[in-house]
Amino acid sequence: MSEITITDAEARRAQDQVLDVREDFEVAEGMIPGALHIPMGQLNTRLAELEKARPVIAVCRSGNRSARVAEALNAAGYTADTMAGGMTAWQRAGLPTR
Numbered sequence: 001m002s003e004i005t006i007t008d009a010e011a012r013r014a015q016d017q018v019l020d021v022r023e024d025f026e027v028a029e030g031m032i033p034g035a036l037h038i039p040m041g042q043l044n045t046r047l048a049e050l051e052k053a054r055p056v057i058a059v060c061r062s063g064n065r066s067a068r069v070a071e072a073l074n075a076a077g078y079t080a081d082t083m084a085g086g087m088t089a090w091q092r093a094g095l096p097t098r
Contacts, residue, residue: 001070002081006090009057009083016055019080021069022087026061030097032090040065047076056080061087 009018009032018035020027027037038046040060050056056078058066066082073080083090091097 001074003084004081005084006093006095010095012057016057017050018057018059020059021065022060032059033096033098040069043069052078057083059083059086
């Protein structure tokens with residue numbers, strides 16, 4: 001697993017899968033357009049929603065939960081990175097949200 005910057009995530013989000021692992025109340029404040037929302041606690045039961053053949057960019061509020069999720073995904077045979085700084089950094093940079 002590697003940690004990527006918000007700039008890298010923005011450049012890769014059109015072809016990679018962006019996985020937002022925050023809780024519903026956090027996502028209500030905005031998420032990356034095109035991201036798939038699976039709260040961290042539901043990941044095991046919803047893993048089939050992710051394509052194994054496409055890299056995953058895991059996102060949370062600050063980067064802590066997404067780092068744990070990326071490690072778990074890599075252990076399960078996915079290619080996953082975590083976005084440094086999370087949505088806090090993304091929104092601070094003025095990048096798009098929906």
